[in-house]
Amino acid sequence: MKRNICIMTMVVATALLTSGCKDKNEETVLKDNPFMEEWDTPYGVPPFDKIKPEHYLPAFEEGMKQQKENIDAIVNNTEDPTFENTIIPLEYSDELLNKVSMVFFNLTECCNDEEMEKLADTIMPLVTQHGDDVMLNEKLFQKVKTVYDNREKEKLNPEQLRLLEETYKGFVRGGANVPAEKQARFREINTKLASLTQKFGNNVLKATNAYTLVVDDVKKLDGLTEQQLQNAKELGNENAKTKGKYVFTLDMPTLEPFLMNCKNRELRKQIWTAYSNRCLGGEFDNSKIIDEIANLRLEKAQILGFDNYANYSLDDAMAKNADNVYALLKQVWTPALAKAKEEAAQYQKMIDKERGGFKLEPYDWRYYSEKLRKEKYDLNDEDIRPYFALDTAQQGLFMVCNKLYGLTFKENKDIPVYQKDVKVYEVIDNNEVIAIVYMDFFPRASKRSGAWMTNFREQYYSREGKNIIPVVSLVFNFTKPSGDKPAMLNIDELQTMFHEFGHALHSILSRCHYRSLSGTNVPRDYVEMPSQFMEHFSTEPEVLKMYAHHYKTGETIPDALIAKMEAAATYGQGFINTELLAASLLDMDYHTITSKKTFKQPDYEKQQLEKIGLIPSIISRYKSPYFQHIFSGGYGAGYYSYTWAAVLDNDAFEAFKENGIFDQATATAFRTNILERGNTDDAMNLYVAFRGKEPSIEPLLRNRGLK
Secondary structure (H helix, E strand, O other), X not given: OOOOOOHHHHHHHHHHHHHOXXXXXXXXXXXXXXXXXXXXXXXXXXXXXXXXXXXXXXXXXXXHHHHHHHHHHHHOOOOOOOHHHHHHHHHOOOHHHHHHHHHHHHHHHHOOOHHHHHHHHHXXXXXXXXXXXXXXXXXXXXXXXXXXXXXXXXXXXXXXXHHHHHHHHHHHHOOOOOOHHHHHHHHHHHHHHHHHHHHHHHHHHHHHHHOOEEEOOHHHHOOOOHHHHHHHHHHHOOOHHHOOOEEEOOOHHHHHHHHHHOOOHHHHHHHHHHHHOOOOOOOOOOHHHHHHHHHHHHHHHHHOOOOOHHHHHHOOOOOXXXXXXXXXXXXXXXXXXXXXXXXXXHHHHHHHHOOOOOOOOHHXXXXXXXXXXXXXXXXXXXXXXXHOEHHHHHHHHHHHHHHHHOOEEEEOOOOOOOXXXXXXXXXEEOOEEEEEEEEEOOOOOOOOOOOEEEEEEOOEEOOOOOEEOOEEEEEOOOOOOEOOEOOEOOHHHHHHHHHHHHHXXXXXXXXXXXXXXXXXXXXXXXXXXXXXXXXXXXXXXXXXHHHOEOOOOOOEOOHHHHHHHHHOXXXXXXXXXXXXXXXXXXXXXXXXXXXXXOOOOOHHHHHHHHHOOOOOOOOOOOOHXXXXXXXXXXXXXXXXXXXXXXXXXXXXXXXXXXXXXXXXXXXXXXXXXXXXXXXXXXXXXXXXXXXXXXXXXXXXXXXXXXX
C-alpha cells in the first residue's frame, strides 16, 4: 500500500540538519521514533510494525549528528592517538546511523514505492555528503595515520591489526589524500553517483513492472504446462481489464519457463524483445545514466591516482588489477565459446530438421535447449520440479547445514516481518540462538528482480563485550503456489536458494569482534566463494536422497532421475558460461576507459561483444541498460567476481569430495577458517589455511565440462 509522503516533514528536517538546531516538533518526532529506542522485539530485530516512513529522515539526521559528535570527540582528544582512543571509538561511532541505514536501504530493494523512492532521493545525498565529511576530515585522518604509522608499537592482536589496516586503507580509498583544491569536485562526484545509481535501479524496476504479455486464446500457448497456464490465468484474474486472460510478466520465474516451453515463436519474440530492450529509450531510458556513471567513476579514480576505475576498484580485491581479471576471464572464455558454438549448431540442426526455415535467435535458445535436453537425456524441468517443492527444498537446505555445521532452524511466528509472506527462523547452535534469518520468497511489484542476501544487523561484539547476533535476510523471486499446488523449484532456482544461503552462513557463523570486518564484509571477488560453494551440495546424489521427495506422493527422488540429472550436469554450459563471461567482460570494458567517453547504446555493447566473438544467438546475461549489478548494485568492475570465486569454490569442494561431503574435520576447517573469519585476514591466507594450498582452475573447467 502506498502512503502520501509528508513533504513538509522532509523540508523542515532537511533545514534542521543544515541549521544544527531542533524545534519541539522534531523533538517529538525523535521521541516517538522507534529508531531512537532500544528495540524490545525478540532478539532486538527491527520492529517493522512500528516503523513508518516519517521516521526515517529524522533518524538519519540524528544518526549523522551523533557520529559527527563522536568523531569530534576523537579529533579534539589531546592525548596522543592510539588504537584505543582513535580506531575503537571510530569503529563504534555510527551505531544509530548503521541501525537506520540497514533497515531503510534494504526495504527500498524489496518494499519500494513512490514514497520510499522520494525519501531515498532526499536521504542519499545527505548520507553521501556525511560520508565524505568523515573520509575527508583531515584532522581525523591524521590521527588514524599516526596510529597506522606507529602500529608496530601498539602490540595489537591480528584482528586489531587488520582493523587498523582496513580503516587506514578505507580513508585513503575514500579520498583522505585528495588535494584540497579537488575535494569539492570529489564530493560532487560521490553525490552524483549516489543519485544516479539509485535512479538506474528504479528505472529497471519500473520498466520491468510496466510490461505484461496478455494472451486471450489458450491455443496460442501450446507447450506451456498446466501449472504455467494456471499461474498466468490467476495473474490475469487479479486485474479487471485482463480477467479471464493469460498474463505473463518479465519476472524470471515467468519469463524463463515461457521461453523454454512456448511453441509460439512470435510470442517468444514479443516477450524476449520487451525483456532485452528494457530501459533502452522511452520513459525509463538508462542510456545517458550509463554515460554519466562510467565517466564519473573514471574521474573519481583519476583523482585518487588510478588510470581507470577498474584498477581503483580492484586494488582492494584479490584480483588486484584489470590485467589479472582479463587473463582469468579469457582462460575460461575460449573453451566456453567453443562449447556454445557446438550447442548453437545442434539447435540449428533441430530447426532445419523441422523445416523451420529460420536462423537461431536469442528467443529460440531456451526453447531448443530444453527440447534437446529432453531428447538427449529424457529430462525436462517438469520431471524435476515435483521433487523440489519450496518447503521440501528449504528443509533439504536446513539438513545440509545441520550435517555440516550442527545448525538447527526453528520458525518463530512472533517476530515482526516487513511483509506478510516473509518467514523468520531462529538459527540454533549448541542450544544457543546465534542468528535470525528472514526468508522472502515471492515476486511483487515493489521488489526488484533477482535474489540476494543482506543483513538488518551484522554480527559483532559491543564495546561492553557482548556478542551481537546477526539478523539476516534472504530475498528471492520464486514462482508462487498456484491452486492446490505448492511453489516448486527447477534446478537453477534450487541452486539459487543454496547460493544465497551460502552468503547467509558467512554472516550467521561470523565470529568477529568488529562489525566492519565481520561476515560478508570481505573483498568482492571473495564474497561469492561461500555462496557458490554451497551450490555444490544442492544436487549431490547423497544430498538428494536425504530430502528430495515428490510433493504429492512422498516418493524419494528415483535413482534413475538422479542419474539423468548427473548425465545432464554439464549440459548447456557453453551458453551459461558465455553469457556470464560476456557480461563480465562488458563490465570491465566500461570501467577500463582512460578518457571520457560517450557510449552510444546499443551500438557500443554490440561492438564490444562482437570483438570477443560472442555469437549473435546469445546475448550478455544483462544488457547494459538493465545491468543493475554494475550500475546500481555495487559490482562496478566486479562482475568477474562470480568466475574468480568459482575457481575458489570448485577447488574447495574438491576437499569435500576427497574426504566425504559431510566429513566433519573438513567442514570444521571450512567453518573456522572461512565462514567465521570474515575479513580478519587476507582472503588468500584464509583460503590456504583451509585448503593447505592455493586454488587450481582445473576443478572449475572440469566441473563445467570445459576441459
